[in-house]
Amino acid sequence: MTTIDYCERIPNNVDLASDRKLQRALESWQPKFLEWWQEMGPALPTQDVYLRTAVDVGREGWAHFGHVALPEYRWGIFLSERDPNRKIAFGDHKGEDAWQQVPGEHRADLQRLIVIQGDTEPASVEQQRRLGMTAPSLYDLRNLFQVNVEEGRHLWAMVYLLHAYFGRNGREEAEQLLLRNSGSEDAPRILGAFNEETPDWLSFFMFTYFTDRDGKYQLGTLKESAFDPLSRTCEFMLKEEAHHMMVGTTGVDRVVTRTVELMKEHDTEDIASRGGVPLDVLQKYMNFHYSVSLDLFGGDASTNVANYYTAGLKGRWLEERRTDDHRLRDAFSTIPFIEADGTLIEKELPALTALNVDLRNEYIGDCSNGVKRWNAILADAGIDTTFSLPHVGFNRAVGTFSGHRITPDGKVVDQATWDAQVTDYLPTADDKKHVESLMQPVYEPGKIASWVAPPKTGINGQPFNYEYVHLA
Amino acid sequence: MSDTATPPPVVSFDASPDSYRHLALKFDGPIATIELRTAEDGGLVPGYELKLNSYDLGVDIELHDAIQRLRFEHPEVRTVVVTGGLDKVFCAGANIRMLAQSGHPWKVNFCKFTNETRNGIEDATENSGQTYIAAVNGTAAGGGYELALACEEILLIDDGSSAVSLPEVPLLAVLPGTGGLTRVVDKRKVRKDRADVFATKSEGFRGQTAVDWKLVDASIPRSRFAEAVHERALELAERSHRPADARGIALTPLHREVTADGLEYQHVSVKIDRDAGQVDITVRGPVDAPPADVAAIHAQGADFYPMAVSRELDDAILRLRTNELEAGTWVIRAGGDAAKVLAYSDLVRANGDDWYVNEIGQFYKRVLKRLDVTSRSLIALVEPGSCFAGPLLELLLACDRQYMLDGTFTDAEDADSQTAPTLIVTEVNFGAFPMSNGLTRLQSRFYGDDEALAAVGAEKGNLIDASAAEELGLITYALDDIDWEDDVRIALEERASMSPDALTGMEANHRFVGPETxxxxxxxxxxxxxxxxxxxxxxxxxxxxxxxxxxxxxxxxxxxxx
Structure with a gap:
């Protein structure tokens, strides 16, 4: 039945060469994946791209660089090394051996968690498929494709779990992951945030900073899972996710840097006409991407997440570094909450049902590091404006704050007040139009668009003017 | 209340007339009499006395045994008279103190078995030419009257005091729920307002009123009672087609080895995994070729494969149901040579007019019905070497789900396991073993889809492989060897994690589609x-x-x- 040279075509550390179950599943899935990639992957035709390919999980193996034609990218299947003594760190099963198989009792929940995670990975590729047309430099174009192939690989990672551990049902779910498409009317992606096209590169940098960071924290909770293969898969994915966030962090860095340069050069804050993104527009983009990413953490009080925790399916960020009893049956947490009359309060909840907020708090702390970074660029340039993260209740569509209007500085206002001020908080049509006007492609090696500064260093020691992408 | 009471004992369903404590079997030509005289100190569990011919599971086990033996060991018996052996008491029904002290599962199991036994009485009347009449020679209250209701006719002694009654509602706040309410209106056609009066009137009715209200068939003066019963029994015996000169088939003791975690019979193996809450039941097909003819079948007696396997399976079901309450999933396999299964089935069909062969078919039908009403998740696994064919296919059809291996296991070594499993549908699947709803299991499975049923009918006698079986709808999933282990394991584990009560209710709803009987x-x-x-x-x-x-x-x- 084998028509694929698995080890060569699909680098892996799951013994694919001798696993008939996986081979059979992939034989049907892999062509469908490639079809999907052709149809829904990057729209810009290229000959090849300077990409990092993971061929192993170790220090040596995870970063192999070379020019690769995109469809021939070797999407691999990697799990972090197994710790044979790993114990479950939390919940009712705390202290027991980690599960090497899916317990039937938890099949439905585990499958759901994996499918939801898996659904986001190809979604972002779909959302970003047209960005190549307006890349500010070959360096950025390459980074976009690197993120894309790795999101593709993360899809493979989730599909691997479905194929290897969930039987016939798992194969069907894996196929569905390719049939749902971002923004599709009939079969959209599961989470709302993944059905919006990423319209421009500023949004792409913001997305990789804020939204991919949500992915990092979700993976972090699954890394704690009692289901060991899921845990090991997520651990390895986190390594790649860190790179995506670096693209976002340095991307926003470079936009801020360029804005500052233009401000200094022209001695004005109004740099829109000079080919840059003004500071207030940057703040509005941050407001938008941060607030919609907070929605991805789900409801403020969730019995699902409590059940997942108790069952051992999904832990907390850095679970084992926490110093409590890891069961939380009698623990309480205080979360920000809004009363029906619009009063902001602190509410005490059983800790188990407040775990979404626990994770969200970790995320918020992490996001504020980026803001500090960008403020440092402003400070170094002697500009006394600062960026800030909006209030947690700002522009929310999920959870307690949805249905209320809260300003970035945390004031509850009525709809009329909101409507009058929203142009100060969120990108306006004019802002977006301006950003869009800046999105002129620059494909010449060593050159870069007007609105963003070049990177300090290139990829894998290569210079900025390296020919990272050969266009078709 | 008393789920915390003393744990119930391990119950055996073995009984034999020479050790009955509660019954006497008497024979008089074509008439047999079952005389109920329960031993007060003979309760199955300590804590109550079986006064006034009240019964418990132990009494029912003897009654069940007697009914079986009358059918198999006594071809000459054409009428069975059920009567009381105590003065002025026919039967006072289920023992109240026993009910009061029993845990819920015990009560439910007990009532289910009681129902099955009473259905067996009606089945003997209808299908064995052995008509049951109740000679109610004293008070018949509650379950006592229900026992009489299971008989074809009820003759009530007219002594000025003996009455029939269903006092459960007014006295005990429970129902005459083991068939009483249903049989009064459905079988005896008592008008519903009269049934209402009757079932709320604790002292019941006697004499002519009982006859007028159709609660009994006759009210007979004390002096003439025995004679009238005898006359009526003889009249009914005339209608029977049972042979006068045949020799009975002795129901020899079952060969059963009980181990800590299993039951081993000649044709049936039961493995209990209490941690997983799972029982693996394997029914083996016949090893030897079938006997040549009817005479040879009779010569084999209770060892004749179809009879032996029915008895063993019946015993296993009863024991598991009563003694292994927490093993909620039964995984059922059939292993052996399908050709031999069908050879036996053909022999039985060809000799259906023989009284013993008929009895075997009726018995297997009842065993399958027992499986249908068993409150366990039933999962059939069809693996290489299996023999779900004809009569044994009914076991698969009785299950809630069917998983079938598509092809073989790659690590198969012996010849048997190198052949992909197949199913065989035969004529017997189209009427020989109806369910309690009056439909065959195939009719139930394809209820409302005559085309699908006809498609299965067109395959009679053919080897149906997994993909064809899936296509025909005979199985839930065809899984190849790569998927088999995980899919089956996950399905069983998932099942075991769900609420036993919800599963019981769900399964009973799905099993009995269509009409009520x-x-x-x-x-x-x-x-x-x-x-x-x-x-x-x-x-x-x-x-x-x-x-x-x-x-x-x-x-x-x-x-x-x-």
Whole structure:
């Protein structure tokens, strides 16, 4: 039945060469994946791209660089090394051996968690498929494709779990992951945030900073899972996710840097006409991407997440570094909450049902590091404006704050007040139009668009003017 | 209440006339008499006395044994008279103190077995030419009258005091739920308002009123009672087609090895995994070729494969149902040579007019019905070497789900396991073993889809492989060897994690599609109503009627209608 040279075509550390179950599943899935990639992957035709390919999980193996034609990218299947003594760190099963198989009792929940995670990975590729047309430099174009192939690989990672551990049902779910498409009317992606096209590169940098960071924290909770293969898969994915966030962090860095340069050069804050993104527009983009990413953490009080925790399916960020009893049956947490009359309060909840907020708090702390970074660029340039993260209740569509209007500085206002001020908080049509006007492609090696500064260093020691992408 | 009481004993369903404590079997030509005279100190469990011919599971086990033996060991018996062996008492029904002290599962199991035994009485009357009449020679109350209701005719002694009654509702706040309510209206066609009066009138009815209300068939003066019963029994015997000169088939003791975690019979193996809550039941096909003819079948007696396997399976079901309450999933396999299964089946079909061969078919039908009403998740696994063919295919069809291996296991070594499993549908799957709803299991499976049923019918005698079986709808999933292990394991584990009560209710709903019969109603209403009432405080709470009965105190009811 084998028509694929698995080890060569699909680098892996799951013994694919001798696993008939996986081979059979992939034989049907892999062509469908490639079809999907052709149809829904990057729209810009290229000959090849300077990409990092993971061929192993170790220090040596995870970063192999070379020019690769995109469809021939070797999407691999990697799990972090197994710790044979790993114990479950939390919940009712705390202290027991980690599960090497899916317990039937938890099949439905585990499958759901994996499918939801898996659904986001190809979604972002779909959302970003047209960005190549307006890349500010070959360096950025390459980074976009690197993120894309790795999101593709993360899809493979989730599909691997479905194929290897969930039987016939798992194969069907894996196929569905390719049939749902971002923004599709009939079969959209599961989470709302993944059905919006990423319209421009500023949004792409913001997305990789804020939204991919949500992915990092979700993976972090699954890394704690009692289901060991899921845990090991997520651990390895986190390594790649860190790179995506670096693209976002340095991307926003470079936009801020360029804005500052233009401000200094022209001695004005109004740099829109000079080919840059003004500071207030940057703040509005941050407001938008941060607030919609907070929605991805789900409801403020969730019995699902409590059940997942108790069952051992999904832990907390850095679970084992926490110093409590890891069961939380009698623990309480205080979360920000809004009363029906619009009063902001602190509410005490059983800790188990407040775990979404626990994770969200970790995320918020992490996001504020980026803001500090960008403020440092402003400070170094002697500009006394600062960026800030909006209030947690700002522009929310999920959870307690949805249905209320809260300003970035945390004031509850009525709809009329909101409507009058929203142009100060969120990108306006004019802002977006301006950003869009800046999105002129620059494909010449060593050159870069007007609105963003070049990177300090290139990829894998290569210079900025390296020919990272050969266009078709 | 008493789920915390002393754990129930391990129950054996073995019985034999020479050790009956509660019954006497008497024979007089074509007439047999079952005389009930329960030993007061003979309760199966300590804590109650079987006064006034009241019964418990132990009494029912003897009654069940007697009915079976009359069918198989006594071809000459054409009428069976059920009567009381105590003065002025026919039967006072289920023992109240026993009910009051029993946990819920015990009560439910007990009632289910009682129902099955009474259905067996009606089945003997209908299909074996062995007509049961109740000679109610004293008070028949509650379950006592229900026992009489299972008989074809009820002859009540007219002594100025003996009455038939269903006092459960007024006295005990429970139902005459083992067929009583249903048979009064469905079988005896008592008008519903009269049935209402009857079932709420604790002292019941006697004499001519009982006849007028169709509660009994005749009211006979004390002096003429024995004679009239005898005459009627002889008249009914005339109608029977049972052979006069045949020799019975001795129901020899079952060969059964009971181990800590299993039961081993000649043709049936039972493995109990209490941690997983799972029982693996393997029914093996016949090893030897079938005997040449009817004479040879009779010569083999109870060892004749179809008879032997039915007895073993029946015993295994009964024991597991009563003794292994927490093993909620039964995984059923059939292993052996399908060709031999069919050879036996053909032999049985060709000799259907022989009384013994007929009895075997009727018996296997009842065993399958027992499986149908078993409150366990039933999962059939069809693996290489399996023999789900003809009569044994019914086991697969009785299951809630069927998983079939598509192809073989790659690590197969012996010849048997190198052949992909197949199913075989035969004529017997189209009528020989109806369910309690009056439909065959295939009709139930394809209810409302005659085309699908016809498609299966067109495959009679053919080897049906997994993909064809899946296409035909005979199985739930065809899985190849790569998927088999995980899919089956996950399905079983997932099943075991769900609420046993919800599963029981769900399964019973799915199993019995389509029409109701009196028989199916008896089970369904027992389950839906009696078992609900059995956990309600009005019956079993500290102030409930069942608990207060016999204490001189009045029950206190929660008056809310639900």
């Amino acid at each position: 009196m028989e199916s109603k008896i089970f369904a209403r027992l389950t839906a109503w009696q078992n609900w009432i059995f956990i309600r405080p009005n019956a079993v709470g500290p102030e409930g009627a069942l608990r207060k009965y016999g204490t001189g105190q009045k029950a206190v009811f929660d008056r809310k209608r639900v």
